[in-house]
Amino acid sequence: MPSAIARNPVLRGSHPDPSILRVGEDYYIATSTFEWCPGVRIHHSRDLVNWRCLGGALTRSEQVDLTGVPDSGGVWAPCLSYADGLFYLVYSDVESFGGFWDTPNFVVTAASPEGPWSDPVPLHARGFDPSLFHDDDGRSWLLSNRCDWRPGMPWASGIIAQEYSRAEGKLIGAPEVIFEGTEAGYTEGPHLHRRDGWYYLVTAEGGTDWEHQVTVARSRSILGPYEPDPAGAALTSRHDPALLLQKAGHASLVDTPGGDWFLAHLTGRPLTPRGRCVLGRETALQRVTWPAGGWPRVEGGVPAETVPLPLEPRPWPQEDGGWTGTEWNTLRRPASEDWMTVHDGRLRVRGGQSPWSRVRPSLVARRAASTRCSLTVPVDFSPEDFQQLAGITAYYNTQNWYLLAVTRREGVGRCLELLASDRGEITAPAGAPVGVPEAGPIRLRAGLDGSELRFSFSSGTGAWTTLPAVLDAGILSDEYATDGRSWGFTGAFLGVWAVDLTGGGAQAEFGIPSYTES
Template sequence: MRNDVATIHNPVLPGFHPDPSILRVGDDYYLATSTFEWYPGVRLHHSKDLAHWRPVGGALTGQLDMTGNPDSGGVWAPGLSWADGTFYLVYTDVKAYAGGFWDTPNHVVTATSIDGPWSDPAPLHARGFDPSLFHDDDGRSWLLSNRTDWRPGRPWAGGIIIQEYDRAARRLVGEPIDLYAGTAAGMTEGPHLYRRDGWYYLITAEGGTEWFHQVTVARSRDLLGPYVTDPGTPLLTSAHRPDLTLQKAGHGSLVETPAGEWFLAHLTGRPLSPRGRCILGRETAIQRVTWTGDGWPRIDGGVPHEVVDGPDLPAHPWPGEPETDDFATTSLGPHWSTLRRPATADWLTAGGGSLRVRGGRSPGAQSGESLVARRIQHTGVTFEATVAFAPSTYQQMAGITAYYNSRNWYLLRIGWDEEHGPAVDVLSCERGRLGVHGPAVPVDGVARLRLELDGGVLRASYGDVEWGPFDASILSDEHAREDDAGVPRVWGFTGAFFGLWAQDHTGGGLTATFTAATCKPHP
């Protein structure tokens, strides 16, 4: 490693940050990642050296209606690009995927600054997902995506398609063209197109976003093909190296520095054990890319590395986030997300040292939930908050949660029962099966609650009382997936969260007040 530049330590975006789309504009680098059913949609980060990243926030706030979106539906695989002084962001809002059908409407929004405001979305096609825009040197722009196929007995991934996009009219023109069928690895998706030395390079994800994921490269002298697959493909995979820390390596996008250095941003996962469960979900890593004499990209060994020599740029770290959020301002910090609906004043208000959350629907409603959460980014971490809540019925509860999706979570809560009145205990849900874990500890309406994650073990505590240990590995992509005869009924694409959660099943909206929410990694 060189001592005069920043060193990249992977993953650069730990925790739930999948499907990275990387972009350079001038001296600034940006990453856009998938957010699925969480608001704000499309998480954005900014860097000056590719090693240190600061959260910019989410691009999509009021532009999304995710009412009823399934678990691991919503915003998939955004594509971030820039042309003529404008940022373009394309994304899929997945409405359904069960039973073999794919409802995948795609949209585009624009902004003159990465900080927004972003425009209202313009509709694109719904033929497939993972869209990206390529802006060619002749001023024309093209939309790429995969094509999905619902027909039984056929592969669901029907290859990569391309269609011209009219930037001025904000609409597609002409008809989609089949661009690339993919390789024997199958499940071809995640297309990104680049131009270098007279070649068009097509980067795709193949093999599925699990253990056999990979980055595939093909190229053509003509934009519309034919594309020839790199004989040295895959560019990157960890499929045959279960010993590596970084697994699931795939779904990549390229960036070139002003000095002509190339890097690949890609998703990865860190299982608790070899080919075990990934509580932190799919994360973002960056690898250095070199080029062969005959013009093919290469990554050292074709595998992901935890430590990478950064670009020839000075290190540019950013201030870290404080461990404790005291909710001093009226807006949530960029580390917070909300489930399926934006953080609006009808159910959530912050400021003056507290966060007030109006009790919402149950997780099974998949709309109207009142959950404010942050990504778990370490396998050893403690999350705690003070909760003020005064339930008068068992249908009201509030507390802190370790949450994966509507069917897999733990909730350390202030609830109510006939024997104790308001009391603290633990409610759990594993693949939709509820459990209540005692003892129930009477409380006067205010409690400092704590959740502690240690690898695959979760413990809950209030004062001197502890619940658990619980199996934290249910909060993983691998456990979340549920199939019907081999066809996924529930996908697992996100990652675990710690959160502040209020429920009122009476419809009365009883408010919980949260203060001093602390998330502290273990030494």
């Protein structure tokens, strides 16, 4: 059989908390999207190597309201499952870190992972990382972590199961703690599998940082008691800072029709050992050996960079990369005609709220998926005021971003201004604004090269000018954003951003974007 080779990570850029599912010959992975729309990104593959993005499940404001959620709140840890011809997707919607303990979990259903997905039905709010397991006897169970807010308890301290009635579309029976976790702690991200008379519970432990690990426990009964694998973690990079794939954890298992097993898991690639992961937490794939009656194991218990697969390669046609493609995401509010439209390949965006707004920002972006990548976009914009800006951004969250925008300054006229926000402190790293012709499109480029970020522009058909400021891309990372008071869970995005605080709703037009990796 011809062999495909998976080069990890298989989903590059921010794609954490993978939930993998096979139905027939089709594989799907659902990942977390936080404050980005559409909510829950779903990828599809027929060989576990070539993945195409189907877009996301939560595309309408009736399905998800991310306005006002904190940075890195919103949609967490989805789980995709299938039973009786219906796809189920459960996920958490983290409204605020203050109200962390009330995080509601929801279920949506669809006949196809391409949608349309139903309106969400609330489940419970007693813990995040929900997961649905459909047992052979026709019963279904909702698993989630146990959030315990009492003093001295970690935020996730075990796994709870409660029966879910597919017929009634709701939880029934009593919740039960089925696993207390191991000494690694922070037990979360549960996924259940049934095999050879055992229930295998795959959990994430150690927290989602360098100490992350995959813990497998098993029981003869669905409600436990679950005994952890005596060999320890099934996968972790915690002991080896030299590994390319760090933070290995949060995982789920899938089998091929031929009976081979694989594990999709979270990983991070720091720029320097245990440094900053500008691309966020990504998804990788590992081969698993799982003898009948034994434990599922990854060779060496550490993540491999390349994984041969016993499947025939089945690549997808290349996406055209235009504004209607699935790579593009909107911040906090779904793409809708009241603020953005695409005509003849051009994106028209009405200026939204300030960069700190968590309600109506006008930002459209895609994941940076390589540490050497760039986005080039022409912008046509006629600002009348300094409160109107439209341009290109390298964005992490409301506190940490860069923006090269066309705007207007008294005494200068239409100009380009480079702004940086570092933990909320605004600077102009390239100094005074640069005047540009009063009319006509300006081409803008943001280029990432490891820890360095540079912006360039070109007006008309003229040559490119690279601004002298060499910016620190490292501030666009979870490591930089996590400071004890708030968490960062996303990664760097490159995109376009329009701001208008005059109330006039100034419109910017962005030409065909070009994203490249080298």
